[in-house]
Amino acid sequence: MSGITLGELMRGKSFDTCVGRSALEIIEPIFSRITDGNRELKFQLTGSFPSEQDVRLIIAGHSHAGALQSALLAGGSDPATNAIVKALGMAALLGAPNEFYWKALLKLAPNRTVAIVWRGNDYLLDFLFMPYGFFDFVNSRRPKLQLLSPWDTYAQSRIGRMKGFVTPTIKRLFSLPRAFHRLFSWRTAACEERVADFERSCEGTLVPEQLVREHLGSSLSGLSTLIEQLKNAGVNRIFLIGTPAPRGDERSVFAYMQEEPALMELLTEKSARYKSISITPLSVRIKIWATLQDLMQEFAASCNVTFIPSPEETYSFAHGLKSEFWSNDLTHANYLYGRIAIHELGSILEEAHRDA
Amino acid sequence: MRKSPFVTFPAKAFWSKSVSSGWSARKLVSDSAPLLRGGDKIMSAGSCFAANIIPHLERAGFEYVRSEWLTMLRGFSFRAAPENFNYDTYTAAYGNIYTARQLLQTLRRSRGLFKPKECVWEEEDKFTDPFRPGLRYFSRSMLEFEMLTRQHLNCIVDGFRRATVFIFTLGLTEAWVSRADGAVYPSCPGTIAGAFDDAKHKWINLSVDETRSDLNAFIREVRAINKNLRIIITVSPVPLVATASRRHVLEATTYSKSVLRVAAAQVAEQNADVIYFPAYEIITGPQAPADFFESDRRQVSQSGVLAVMDALMSASECNRSDFNRGLRADSVSLENENFDRLASKIIERECEEAIVDQFRSD
Numbered sequence: 001m002s003g004i005t006l007g008e009l010m011r012g013k014s015f016d017t018c019v020g021r022s023a024l025e026i027i028e029p030i031f032s033r034i035t036d037g038n039r040e041l042k043f044q045l046t047g048s049f050p051s052e053q054d055v056r057l058i059i060a061g062h063s064h065a066g067a068l069q070s071a072l073l074a075g076g077s078d079p080a081t082n083a084i085v086k087a088l089g090m091a092a093l094l095g096a097p098n099e100f101y102w103k104a105l106l107k108l109a110p111n112r113t114v115a116i117v118w119r120g121n122d123y124l125l126d127f128l129f130m131p132y133g134f135f136d137f138v139n140s141r142r143p144k145l146q147l148l149s150p151w152d153t154y155a156q157s158r159i160g161r162m163k164g165f166v167t168p169t170i171k172r173l174f175s176l177p178r179a180f181h182r183l184f185s186w187r188t189a190a191c192e193e194r195v196a197d198f199e200r201s202c203e204g205t206l207v208p209e210q211l212v213r214e215h216l217g218s219s220l221s222g223l224s225t226l227i228e229q230l231k232n233a234g235v236n237r238i239f240l241i242g243t244p245a246p247r248g249d250e251r252s253v254f255a256y257m258q259e260e261p262a263l264m265e266l267l268t269e270k271s272a273r274y275k276s277i278s279i280t281p282l283s284v285r286i287k288i289w290a291t292l293q294d295l296m297q298e299f300a301a302s303c304n305v306t307f308i309p310s311p312e313e314t315y316s317f318a319h320g321l322k323s324e325f326w327s328n329d330l331t332h333a334n335y336l337y338g339r340i341a342i343h344e345l346g347s348i349l350e351e352a353h354r355d356a
Numbered sequence: 357m358r359k360s361p362f363v364t365f366p367a368k369a370f371w372s373k374s375v376s377s378g379w380s381a382r383k384l385v386s387d388s389a390p391l392l393r394g395g396d397k398i399m400s401a402g403s404c405f406a407a408n409i410i411p412h413l414e415r416a417g418f419e420y421v422r423s424e425w426l427t428m429l430r431g432f433s434f435r436a437a438p439e440n441f442n443y444d445t446y447t448a449a450y451g452n453i454y455t456a457r458q459l460l461q462t463l464r465r466s467r468g469l470f471k472p473k474e475c476v477w478e479e480e481d482k483f484t485d486p487f488r489p490g491l492r493y494f495s496r497s498m499l500e501f502e503m504l505t506r507q508h509l510n511c512i513v514d515g516f517r518r519a520t521v522f523i524f525t526l527g528l529t530e531a532w533v534s535r536a537d538g539a540v541y542p543s544c545p546g547t548i549a550g551a552f553d554d555a556k557h558k559w560i561n562l563s564v565d566e567t568r569s570d571l572n573a574f575i576r577e578v579r580a581i582n583k584n585l586r587i588i589i590t591v592s593p594v595p596l597v598a599t600a601s602r603r604h605v606l607e608a609t610t611y612s613k614s615v616l617r618v619a620a621a622q623v624a625e626q627n628a629d630v631i632y633f634p635a636y637e638i639i640t641g642p643q644a645p646a647d648f649f650e651s652d653r654r655q656v657s658q659s660g661v662l663a664v665m666d667a668l669m670s671a672s673e674c675n676r677s678d679f680n681r682g683l684r685a686d687s688v689s690l691e692n693e694n695f696d697r698l699a700s701k702i703i704e705r706e707c708e709e710a711i712v713d714q715f716r717s718d
Contacts (some may be wrong), residue, residue, distance in 0.1 A: 140497035141480070151503060158499055205425060206507050208493035209500060214436035 052108075056089030057349075060105045061117030062097050063332060064243045068117065069094060071338030084346035102226060110234040115308075115345060116226070118296070120243025121331050122219040123288045129251070130280050134204040137212050139287045141294055145317055146283045157201055209291065214356050218290045221300050227303050239348075240300040241341060242293050242310035244333035246285040248320030253279055256330050286320055308348060311340045363410055379455045381638045381667040388631055391588055392521060392672035397421050397520035399447040401462075403527025405635070405656060407442040411430040412665040416674040423520045424511035440492045447515040449508055451542065454527040455562060455571035456619070458540040465668055466512035472539035476501055486541055489549035516581045525635070526616040527592040529562040530600060530608070538634070544600075555656040559600045561612075565621035571710040575627050588629045593639035595654050613640075615689050635664045 069092035072085060083092070093108065095101045105114065136148045138155070147155050223240075230238055293309060300307035314337050315321045325337040330333045367373040368383060380670065393396065398413055399421045400406050414420050424447070443449045453459050464470035465487075477484040482494050483501040488508075495501035516522070532544040535558050545558075546552035562570070571589070578585055591613060599608035617636060622630040639648050639660050648660035 101610035138497060138503060140495075140500055142497050143497055153497060154503060158502070206503055208491075208504060209434055209496050210493040211434055215434040217434040287710070337424070 008258040053090040054089055055108075055112065057113040057115060057345075058091055058093050058105065058108055059115045059117070059241075060097075061241070062100075062119050062121075064120045065092065065117035065241075067244065067327070067335060068092060068115075068241070069338070070335035071342050074335050074339075078339060081342055084342055088346060088349060089120055090345075091340070094355065101124050102229075106229055106233045109230050111236055112265035113237045113239070113349075114235050115239040115241055116223070117241045117243065118223045119219050120292065123216060123292055123332055124246065124285070125354040126215070127280050127288060129287070130278050134278070134281065134284065136281075136284050137207050137208045137209045137287065138203065138292075139290055140209055142144065142287075142290060142317070145287050145290070147206075148204060148281060148283065151204075212288060212291055213295060216288070217295050217299075219292075220295060223299065224303065227305060238303075238305045239345065240296055240305050240307045241345070242296060242308060243289075244310055244337055245289050245315035245321040246282065246331070247323075247326050248286075249323070249326075250279050250282070251341045252326075253330060282320055286317055290317070308341070308344055311337075311344055314340060365646065375641075375643050379643050380662055382670040384634050384637065385667050385671040388633075388671045389470060390671065390673050391631060391633060391668060392418060394673040395419075396520045397518055398521050398523060399515045400523040400525070401446060401450065401453045402523070402525025402590070403452055403592040403594060404442065405527070405594050406523070406525035406590075407445045407452070408656070408661050409523075409665060409668075410445055412661070412669075415684060416665075416669055416672070421447045421515050423515040423518065424508060428696045437492065440490045443488065445492060447519070448511040449491075450486065450512060452527070453489065453643045455529065455531045455540060456526060456541060456552045456567045456574065457531065457533075458542060459524060460570045460577070461540050462512060463516070463574055465518075466509040467577070467581070469577075470511075470539075472533050472534065473536045474539065474556065475505075477545075484549045486539075486545065486550060489541070489543060489545075489547075513581060516578055517586065519585060521576070521584065521586045521588060523588045523590065523633075525592045526567070526620060527594070528596065529567065529612040530596070531560055531562065532557055533560055541590075561601060562615065564615050564618045564622075568616060568622050571619060571623045571627065574625070575630060585629075587627075588633050589630065590633045591616045591620055591636040592655055593625060593636045593660075597654070613620060633668060635668075638664050638667055 016329045039206050059065055059072070071081060072090065072092050093105055095100070095104070124128060138147065139145050143155070146152055182300060227238060297309065313322075314333070321333060321337075325333045328333040362369070365677060367378065374383060392413075397419045400410060400413075410420055425444075438444055439449070441451050443451045448475055453462060461472075467471070472486070474486060474630045476498070477486055477489070478498075483498060484494055485491060485501070485505060495504055505529055519555070532541045533539060534541075535556055541557075544552060545557050570590055575587060578587075593613075595609040596605055596612060599605045601608045601611075603611075615635065620632050638644065644660075644663075647657055648663065649655065650657050
């Protein structure tokens with residue numbers, strides 16, 4: 001285990017796991033070959049098409065693309081989705097997003113539309129656990145999003161509260177099984193002593209949103225290069241697809257951990273090192289995710305690319321990704337989510353077609 | 357026959373015996389009670405020179421109190437550039453505090469005793485703290501600004517509560533203030549952020565009486581938070597980067613440093629547990645080697661800082677072996693570094709005061 005970070009472990013999850021192996025087996029993918037210099041790149045496109053020539057829109061990207069790809073693979077079971085997929089000539093480029101994957105996308109891009117799903121999990125890799133108390137921040141676009149106490153008390157007095165939130169306390173957020181209480185000594189008492197104040201005793205820190213934005217923004221650095229290359233390659237149009245909200249179930253995180261001995265071992269090791277270790281409250285994870293979506297939207301606007309936000313019906317700011325859209329792992333959404341995203345993509349293209 | 361009283365005076369009272377020959381910066385502080393004691397928790401503030409001594413204090417085994425973390429939040433490694441200037445350096449993120457009045461104002465603001473009328477500079481999506489105008493990670497909304505500022509001010513009080521020693525380095529007498537309520541800005545509005553408005557802002561040059569009065573008020577008020585806090589006052593040897601006094605900057609520097617030096621001495625004499633530490637004399641006295649300043653004759657060189665720290669540690673209960681090891685490492689790194697790299701290191705540590713220099717008309 002030494003030298004392996006939690007992030008590396010999670011990044012190391014195979015692409016097939018993210019997409020859902022059973023879905024992949026539903027239909028036969030199109031296998032194509034592209035020549036790259038002296039090498040031949042083999043890639044998989046999936047969709048209900050007789051040949052590669054019929055494909056007009058390609059969904060590609062990192063692991064969150066799996067939800068859309070699964071929806072394509074399972075498209076036959078939903079006539080509405082199937083109709084959109086056929087009408088748009090939609091297919092997904094499968095494979096681990098490595099150098100060859102992007103090369104394949106660039107080869108396929110000319111005269112086609114490309115919908116990119118870019119990363120979107122980094123914030124969880126970086127901030128799923130908080131070893132020393134917590135940090136929180138104000139999302140200035142959505143100032144009513146809840147803050148951890150004691151900051152929330154102040155914010156509520158200034159701007160009120162969005163409907164649907166249960167006023168959070170750190171104790172309530174962490175009503176976890178006793179076994180985990182023994183493993184991780186939650187720091188709650190000190191926080192609740194001074195709800196009305198901003199004292200440091202809670203070991204939580206309010207950080208500037210700008211700092212969070214700069215951190216998250218670094219995950220988009222490779223995207224500008226890809227978009228530039230796609231434009232140079234003669235792509236018709238580019239969409240950037242928002243990534244799903246975090247799921248709001250701390251228990252499932254630990255249940256998942258229990259099934260992954262490597263993660264448990266790592267976590268125990270971290271816990272010993274940091275004395276206590278806590279899962280980041282959902283309210284903070286949602287805010288970080290929302291900030292990432294803001295950055296994607298701003299980034300897309302700056303590159304003249306259309307951003308398709310995560311569908312509103314799939315999440316709430318109070319509870320995160322709705323349970324019917326959870327996949328069988330910690331961070332990804334399932335094919336039902338992908339289906340809604342495909343419908344959104346279809347609506348936007350249809351609207352654009354009408355306008356044209 | 358009556359003898360001259362000088363007969364009984366120690367060698368240090370005579371230039372010929374203590375400066376012309378036998379010079380040692382350590383002897384300058386040898387009579388002081390231990391300036392820093394084992395187990396002391398140190399908080400500091402002041403001009404850029406004050407920031408330079410912090411790593412040396414930590415290396416000597418002292419605990420430097422840190423109550424506010426910006427980009428260096430424990431347990432998280434933000435992929436983000438460090439804060440500008442010295443905001444991340446001090447106990448709380450107040451950055452450089454150049455005047456006694458700014459120090460007093462900072463304490464009063466942190467205790468809720470002073471609320472400046474011009475408390476935020478607002479642009480679209482950017483809310484700047486006039487008292488921390490160079491923050492890289494500014495607020496993006498008024499709510500965020502209010503909350504981060506409250507947190508910051510509470511961290512200052514927390515720092516004063518936890519510290520056993522407070523070191524303050526006086527830097528300037530010149531300051532830009534609000535005409536409305538006298539609030540002191542760390543830099544002239546419009547220099548780093550905000551906009552200068554003659555109807556709202558004015559320049560002042562604090563006198564000895566004003567500086568002494570501000571320092572005395574600070575000592576009285578900080579001891580309301582922490583009655584046992586010991587205070588060490590120093591004067592920064594770094595000359596003014598620019599003056600608004602319409603005099604030559606060298607003349608203005610001499611005036612400022614003289615005022616600060618006199619005020620510091622008077623305050624140390626008038627208050628228990630307040631000691632003046634002669635960093636200014638070690639660097640600027642005629643005995644000081646030319647290389648205590650860099651070629652611009654303004655920046656204090658690494659060897660100058662080390663000389664000050666050596667004197668401070670000689671009068672402190674510190675882990676000498678740790679400190680000496682640090683000194684040797686610093687000396688070796690100094691020898692190894694070429695001038696360009698050293699200069700760039702210094703520029704990196706430059707304070708917001710120096711931004712004024714960019715406005716000079718060549």
